[in-house]
Amino acid sequence: MTTRTTTLQIIFIIANDCDVSGTYRVDIMMLITYQLLQMYSTQQLYNVMLNYAPKVACFDDHCVKIKNKCYEPCPTCPDECPKNVTKEVRDECIAEKEIYFYSPMMEYKINCPGGMGEIMSCSETQYLGALLGNMFVGFLADKYGRRRMLIISLLAGIPFLIFSALFDSVVAFYIFRFLVGVSVAGTMAVGWAFCAEMISPKHRFKLRTFTSWTNGRLLMIAVAHAAGTWRLASYWQAIAALLPLAAVFILPEPPVWLRRKEKYESEEAARKKLDWLSGFEPKEEGSSKESAPLQPQPAKRSFFTALKDKQLRLNVFVLCVMWFCAGLSTYSIDLNGEDMTKNMWIGQYLNSGLASILRIIIGFADAKFKWLGRRKVYIASMGTCILASLALLIEIRSGMKEQESRTLYFITYLVAYNSIAISWEPNYMGAAELIPTEVRATNTALLNIVTRIANVFAARTVGKWKGTEDEWAIMVVVLTSCIISFIVTTSLLKETKGISLEKVGQAKEEKSPAASDREARSPRDSEEGRGSKSGAEKGSKSGAEGDEGKPGEEGGPKEGADDKKEPGGSKEDENKKLLGGSAEGSKEAGGSKEPEKDGKQSGSAEPANDK
Structure with a gap:
């Protein structure tokens, strides 16, 4: 499945149930914008490629096993392609040992004695940069605006990505990958809040299913595969990052955020721009004084003031557990997955493609089945990951991974990875739907800090045990993480659908x-609220409708002059x-x-x- 195909699917699926010529045009723009932001954010997973090293490599017609990813010749080591065979057989053996991707792990000999890997892996360096970035991007986005923070992140991140490949120095490589991590923190922490606040509720879950992290990962893998070397792939990815930058430039600041900041003139301008993007003709407005509030607005709260509320504290705690465990499990499985199949590219494409398909299925199911809420999706995905990671632990311990035919291991790996990948949808929905608008970006940044800490721990875990006799310990970490998250969410997570x-x-x-x-x-x-009906028709019926728009449900807004008491x-x-x-x-x-x-x-x- 290509990125182009996925984007067309998004447009056609939404076009089937809405008027793309007007009402939902902005929704489609938000879906595409978020996908482009996800494309840049997958720099976090580009480390799978940057840390790649083959298990066997050939140097001057001498093929040797690579130990601990130290890519250097070993004249005294036995030749993995026997020489007492015909030339055709030996050439075929050497061809099978051809590297899939030329990485900085190989070029700079990072894991060799005296290399930078003895101090820190490039994955840990970038994740520490993302951790640092998340400490301030949320605060700045809540104070100065989501759009402004996204533009700054991309304007800084694109040159950093280019410079990481431009200079022929391992120290420069580490420094600029650290700075790329800082910029990625902006797109990951703020991008979701920016898009979720402007897309309609009907398509909010599609924002996390049709426009997914795995689609961005597919593009990243395709670019790396086509480039063949990490330097060229980095340049191409920097060029591709110009697309989300252009998209964010076109869109306005979310009106919800502007209203909370009491920027009423800017809010009106943002709404007019959204109307224009939707194809409507905005009506003339009065002076800015007429737009001023006629009565006091709700008191604004800082993040720490908001935490004084008991239920909100509980919500933040549950989200922190969900994001930490998902971050630890996802990256532990992902960074350990370069050898899930004999051919690295086949495994990466199949893994990401299946994840994208499953997200689309979940998106359809969310719209069709009202009972399928965020809580059920998360608990089901965690339960599946527990079973799959337990199976992986048994398979690694029994040596099934080292067999020539590792089909069962690969299938189990797919189940483990994709179950934990699906859990990110409820994670992001909870970050938007459990937290007030005025502190949403700050809280999302906090959750990303928690996740980045988990990522650093995952990178250290995989770096320590990957390729050793204790590789099964990686799955023990994943299993423990999933069990903790399962217990907490089944006990404390609230449903927020609609x-x-x-x-x-x-x-x-x-x-x-x-x-x-x-x-x-x-x-x-x-117009968006009306859908295909006129406002007068639906306005008279919607007095008994709730957020889901079902007639007869209690809790919907009362309309008209007759204000009645809501029983119970x-x-x-x-x-x-x-x-x-x-x-x-x-x-x-x-x-x-x-x-x-x-x-x-x-x-x-x-x-x-x-x-």
């Missing part, structure tokens, strides 16, 4: 008339209480006489951009 991102962590309170008026004036927002508390109120609502919101969960408003007004549809 939750409104605007409401997460807030009390149920009225918006100012000016804010509601601004949302109602946006053609994209009102709504499902939406319960969600707010679970997701860290304030004390005021908790009191209202038992039923409130105050009309609930969520950016709607009578006869108007719910604004999709604010979810």
